[in-house]
């Protein structure tokens with residue numbers, strides 16, 4: 182079909198013959214990118230649940246861990262992935278995906294909740310927030326010092342801007358490393374409270390079947406360690 186509208190360069194390179202096919206491909210590509218951004222904010226697409234069984238299991242897990250139960254429990258039905266997360270550093274809200282609830286039985290759900298309460302008990306959210314803020318403040322002060330101490334404004338900006346970019350990337354990778362460490366710590370505490378290593382390892386295997394696993398450079402940027410590493414760590418931490 183000739184429309185008279187020139188094909189975008191990307192479609193010429195990948196040899197897509199018509200303008201309509203090219204437009205559709207780019208639209209699908211754009212929608213995929215938007216969906217990926219939404220996936221990063223999956224917990225945002227959730228709503229509060231009053232499910233008595235989920236709240237009962239949550240209260241039981243909180244009692245085992247010796248802390249206050251979550252005030253709000255939310256469910257995210259939108260994405261096909263098994264995930265749970267504590268929102269905010271005060272540990273008052275928990276978000277679970279519908280896929281996770283469909284995947285696990287009540288005993289397994291309790292183990293997952295123990296893992297989330299372990300993050301709260303070990304104050305992981307608070308520690309991460311404090312560390313990130315301290316690092317950002319430190320870098321901001323260094324940049325201000327450079328700008329104020331150098332005579333030439335262009336030179337000061339030439340040093341400060343790359344320094345800010347490098348610092349941001351370094352902090353991002355460092356926080357991902359710390360998050361992975363926190364995951365292992367939470368696994369270890371949850372397993373010690375659950376007293377059932379096999380159940381816990383089976384949950385991780387079920388989650389891997391749904392979510393897949395990370396490896397290579399993706400593992401560096403992921404907030405979670407690879408599932409096999411978590412299983413290995415649980416085995417060593419239980420035997421300590």
Ligand SMILES: [Zn+2]
Nearest residue numbers: 296300364367
């Ligand atoms: Zn976790």
